[in-house]
Amino acid sequence: MRGYPFFRHTIALLAGIFFAERSPQLIWWPVGIGLLSAVAYGFFIWKHERRPIRPLSLAQGLLLLLIFAALGSGLHYASNPTRHADHIGHAPQPPDAYEAVVTNLPEGRAKTYKVELQIRRGRIGGSYQAMSGRVMAYLAKGDSLKPTPLPHYGDVWLVLRPPLPADPPLNPAEFDYRRHLAHRGITHQQYILPWQRRVLGNDPPNPLTALAYRVNAWADSLFTRRIGTRAEYGIVNAMLLGVRDDLDQRQYDAYAAAGAVHILSVSGLHVGILFVIMTWFIRRVAPKQANRWWVVLLKISVLWFFALMTGFSSPILRSALMFTFLLTAGVANRSLSLLNTLAASAFLILCYDPNAAFSQGFQLSYLAVLGIGAWVPDVMQRYRNKNKLTTKLWELTVVALMAQLFTFPLAIYYFHTFPTYFLLANPVVMGLSTVLVPLALVTFTLGWIPYLGDGLGWLLRGVAWALNQSVEWLADWPGAVWDGLWLSEAGLVLLYLILGAVGMVALTRQRFFVHTTAVLALLLTALTVFEIAQQDRQRRLTVHFMPRKTAVSLTLGHQTTVLTDADWQTDPRQYNFNLKNTFGEWGVRRVAVGNLMTDTVAVLPTYWHNPDMSLVVWQGRSLLLINRLSNYRRWQLPALIDYVLVRRNALRSWDQLANRLVARQYIFDDSNEPVRTDSLLAQAGRRGIACHSIRQMGQFRAEW
Structure with missing residues (x-):
């Protein structure tokens, strides 16, 4: 090295x-x-x-x-903002009001605008004081009679409500949103109604960023006029401007199933496409001028103008910096290896923002480029054909294969899926993207011209339509996605070590690396067998966190039964976000669902069931679910209950259970009001009653 x-x-x-x-x-x-x-x-x-x-x-x-x-x-x-003495996390109490500035391009959601706020000062005890910190805010859009205007970068707000610390994950293997925000310097989050904030003015923190966002907004309005149809406009907006507001879930799922979800975000791929197109065009127009300083300056200017158009998206900045290094080395008659140039750009980015190392986009994009640069040239030399069409298809296939090879372990670790037909989808996606990206840039540059802009918009809409149709067609094939894949951190490390050892075998042909590959493969096999054996023996009762709902899982081996009042058929997002990763980590292959709104008998033996409560005995443990407590009903359970789950504000005072029930553990899920739960927990502490609040302490799990 x-x-x-x-x-x-x-x-x-x-x-x-x-x-x-x-x-x-x-x-x-x-x-x-x-x-x-x-x-x-x-x-x-x-x-x-x-x-x-x-x-x-x-x-x-x-x-x-x-x-x-x-x-x-x-x-x-x-880079940790909490080390500052005036950080909001160090305040003796949360400010009841604070002044902050919008520091990002607002994202439109179904009912809210998502914005990042940089706090400038906060009000504590009736007086304002200097304060720092960042808040992820969700501003309600209002209603049709009085809609909330779209926020802008640099808007100064006076927020009349205290922010709250970001919530930790409350279920096993759930996406850690608090950690994700912390890596962006954000420690608090907040939902804001329109009347809870006032716009004091506009004071952009960075004039260059403000210019980038204005260019981004102008491009957005241009594409809106010239493209027209939402599906095609949404794909162009996502690819070129980094805005996914107009992509529906069906579109996103189709691209994910085809292994082309990376195309939906502005990334280094788009910069690479621009670079290749510019290089090809200049070689055709001025073949002897490729390394002249004015040509290099033109290429760099186009790349950084594209970065400006995207609002200085982080992936675009990374790639623009890397290609700037390559172009500068070329004009200086110095040869730089791709590996060293790639590392140099990563080094500078990490010095500026160390938390970029934890970004999934940063990790996947650098691994993809590393795989392409390390293996594509060698593989391409092994196949040459006079037919230009088959050669181009071979090039696209090899690029897709090498990028997927280097990124698939990390993609499985993060997303737990693998696209089956990525080798078929990626050449099509790459080919159409190679046309769409420069065409969109030309449309942005000349789209304001009458008639010419209409023609460019028609062409751009056609290419985007072809891209959507081809991806959706492949996504509808049977078995398009392998779902439920799981990889531990140890397995991830071993898999990358195996890939590295196999690469060294191909490069050096040394027996040492063959033996190393075999040893690493045996270790990965042993780890997998051990994890499966652990899952075969698992037996656990778990009360999960589900926003304003109940979810109890009874897991035995690789199957589980979930008792819930959530309707996952009409709204699968609750299951996908809160429980899917949990069951994936546990190796659960079969999930049966019992609806608590009807009865529990259809799923498990219920020894006592009425509208007020249900008593379930499973694997020698008893669970009582209390739905409500009626004063006119007189009852008493003769035996000790292991776990009592209180639902839907059924318990108002511990006196309601006096002489009726003896239990080892009382559990309050998120279907209860937080204020009432807090009051009952305070009373339980004085009475010596063992309690567990899902909202405060996360999921409750009993294993035996």
């Missing part, structure tokens, strides 16, 4: 960032080690300063890697 210094340094920087993320309490350890390494490295430099040829030293190289690792930890610590 001598020829790839940035690659080594970037890996060390990443190691320091991940260490600081996992062990923030040990931040002074890497700082101290970094300082000692810097002193030792300086000693090596001083010792060999006068030698004309300085010897290579393994110790010196390791010290340099430790310095960069310490730098990564330090940058991660410095």
Whole structure:
């Protein structure tokens, strides 16, 4: 790796960032080690300063890697907004009002606008004081009679309601939205009604970003006029401007099933398409001018103008920076390897924003480009054909295969699915995208011209229609998606080590890497067998968090029974967001559902059931679900109940259960009002009653 210094340094920087993320309490350890390494490295430099040829030293190289690792930890610590004394998290109490500025391009949802707010000052005890922090706010759109105007970047708001800390995940393996926000410097979230905020003015924090958002808004209005149809406009808007507001769920699911969901976001792929198209055009028009400084400057200008048009989207900035390095090296007559250039762009991005390392887009895009750069040239040399059409199809297939090969373990780890027909879909998607991206850019540039703009819009709409139709056709094929796949962190690491070892076998043909591949494969097999054996023996009763609903699962081996009042057939999003990953992590292959709004007898033996409550005995454990308590009904359970689940505000006072019920554990799910639950928990603490609040403590799980 001598020829790839940035690659080594970037890996060390990443190691320091991940260490600081996992062990923030040990931040002074890497700082101290970094300082000692810097002193030792300086000693090596001083010792060999006068030698004309300085010897290579393994110790010196390791010290340099430790310095960069310490730098990564330090940058991660410095990027944490909570370290500031005036951060909202350090306030003695939440501010009852605060002044903040909108720092992003607002996203339109079905009923809200999603905006990020940077706090400037907050009101505590009747007086305003300087305060920092960021809030993810959801502003209600209002109604048809009085709709809320679309917010703008730089709007200064006075919010008349305190923000709340972001909620942690309350179910196993649920998407950690709080951590996702924290990696963007956001610690609080809030739902705001229109009358709970006032717009004080407009003061953009960054004039260049404000310009980018104005260009983005103008492009959006242009595409709206020229394209017209929502499905085609939505796909162009998502690909070119990064706005998914007009994409419906059916469209998104179709692209996910075809393995082309990456096309729905502005990314390095689009920058690469522009780069290839510009290079091809210049070689045809001016073949001898390709490396002249004015041509390079023109290419860089187009790439950064595209970045401006997308609102300076992070993936576009990454790719524009990487291609800028490549173009600058070419005009300077210096050859840069793709691996080193890729690492250099990642290094600069991580120095500016260490939390980019935790972005799924950052990880997947760099792995995809790494796979394409490392393997596509070698594979392409193995097949040459005089037919240009078959050669182009082969090139697109190889690019798709290498990108998928390097990203599929991470995609399974994050999304738990794998598209079956990606090899068929990606050449079609790549081919049509190669036409759509430059055509959209030309439409943006010339679309204001009468008649010409109409013609360009018609062409753009046709290409977008063809892209939608081809993807939806492939997504309807049987078995288009492998769903329910699960990969642990250890399995993810082993899988990437196997891919690396296989790559080294192909490059070096050394027997050592063949043996290494075999050992790693055996370890992955052993890990998989161990995980499946653990799942075969699992037996657990779980009360899950479900917003304003009840969800109880009884899991035995690889099957589970869920008792719930949520209607997943009409609204599957609740199941997909709250429980699907939980059952995937547990290896559950069969889910049976019992509707608590009808009866429980159809799913499990119910020893006592009436409109007020249901008593279920499962695997030697008893569970009583209380729906309501009527004063005129007199009842008493003769035996000790293991778990009592209180639903729908059935319990107002613990005196209602006096001389009626003896239980080991009382559980309150999210179908109860928080105020009433808090009051009952306070009373239970004084009476010595064991209680568990799903809203406060997360899911309740009993295993035996």
